């Protein structure tokens with residue numbers, strides 16, 4: 001009767017001895033911004049549905065990892081966290097107030113991140129994201145500022161961090177809020193960084209001396225986004241000459257591994273959150289799949305160093321309150337495959353057409369070409385009437401924009417993507433974040449410590465203790 005618990009505790013001790021005897025030399029923390037459990041499940045269901053409408057799931061890399069935990073994300077100040085408080089919790093193991101980055105809620109005390117601890121203990125450190133490198137999630141690992149909006153200060157702290165590798169979109173305010181400060185690329189150069197731009201230079205990254213700042217080529221990214229928040233292009237919109245998150249992850253792994261010192265690498269899939277703020281499922285699923293491809297890069301490295309590597313994947317919070325189903329016990333996710341571009345890109349195309357006084361038939365052609373309306377997807381009279389109303393509103397000179405967190409999208413595009421999501425049975429409850437718990441997926445040295453119901457602050461504390469930082 002008592003054999004099983006004893007056996008279990010013996011096994012646990014063996015695991016503990018094994019993990020404490022050999023801390024991992026290589027640690028990955030991969031964070032899907034806004035990637036709730038339903039975003040993960042829906043992406044798997046979507047890929048199964050693409051396979052001739054099959055009901056089922058096509059497992060992602062992360063969900064095949066052997067250990068999983070459920071993680072709560074609330075901040076010190078809010079039941080629903082923002083990315084800076086959540087990033088701070090995941091980086092430092094301490095909760096803080098929404099809006100604060102790498103500091104306590106009094107905005108005076110500095111909190112140390114696991115990236116800084118790893119660096120102090122001799123590991124090479126890399127920070128990678130698909131959005132701007134000074135955004136809240138990456139920033140939480142190297143910066144300490146009272147407000148996440150102090151972008152120039154965050155950039156200065158990046159240069160001063162001494163971390164070996166940074167990769168992602170560029171700085172939001174490279175010359176400061178009022179364009180009167182020294183360009184951050186010059187400060188980076190003074191601190192021993194080489195700025196490497198775009199796909200061509202990425203391919204020769206192995207020959208670059210010193211520390212690296214890898215970003216997309218000039219003029220790339222979601223340029224029309226409000227407040228100049230830059231990012232790599234969405235996976236659904238990009239062209240073959242765009243730099244991708246998996247490529248930056250691959251570059252970081254190769255570069256950090258070559259130091260021979262072991263490494264800590266944080267990778268953020270930052271735009272999953274942005275697509276979910278827009279309630280744009282097809283774009284979110286493509287972005288999440290792209291992030292999973294970056295996870296597969298880490299997994300490939302793990303396979304050649306299985307006894308020395310820990311991979312932990314999680315999210316900072318859920319965005320959009322996504323539900324699988326909205327009415328009739330059916331999912332029609334296969335419909336989403338007719339969407340060929342993001343809502344943001346569709347907005348740009350429609351706004352350009354409207355500025356040339358496009359007729360309703362021209363708009364219908366765009367919606368048919370880009371998201372399959374009337375061609376693959378039948379619309380009800382009510383749906384068509386609401387699209388026509390949005391068109392008349394725009395052409396009548398009224399405000400034709402719908403603002404959300406990261407973009408001002410055209411009302412016709414927003415209405416169309418809303419109709420498509422409703423038809424596919426994706427339910428969205430908010431254009432903001434939600435307080436839903438998120439998943440933690442782990443494999444490798446010490447991964448067995450990531451089970452049960454945990455708090456976001458437990459993740460860096462456990463990584464630091466497993467890794468001996």
Ligand SMILES: [Zn+2]
Pocket residue numbers: 034083273274277319405433
């Ligand atoms: Zn967000």
